[in-house]
Amino acid sequence: MLREEQVAPLRATQCLALSKGDMERLQRVFDELCLEQGWARDGERARRQARMLIDDYLAGNTDEMRLLVAGRAFAERLQRDASC
Numbered sequence: 001m002l003r004e005e006q007v008a009p010l011r012a013t014q015c016l017a018l019s020k021g022d023m024e025r026l027q028r029v030f031d032e033l034c035l036e037q038g039w040a041r042d043g044e045r046a047r048r049q050a051r052m053l054i055d056d057y058l059a060g061n062t063d064e065m066r067l068l069v070a071g072r073a074f075a076e077r078l079q080r081d082a083s084c
Contacts, residue, residue: 018054022062026053029067037075045078 018026030050031041039046052074053067061067 018057022057025062025064026050026057026067029053029064029071032068033071033075036072037079045075045082048078049074 030046030053033039033049033053034041034046037045037049039049049071053071056067056070061070
């Protein structure tokens, strides 16, 4: 029997490709969040935000407004973690 730590978890991003329309939608949300937070698009927080948005999108959250809400909540957590 395999122990849990021996098996890497499957991630949706490992097997699905995003279409041009998907990428454009994600880019709009990402740009808005970076603007709101005052983040450089190539900074560490922005990279973490992008990864979260893609994961959330592939999990089924494809609505731009819902992605913005989820992204803002994630940004708040990043800010909180940075201040600790």
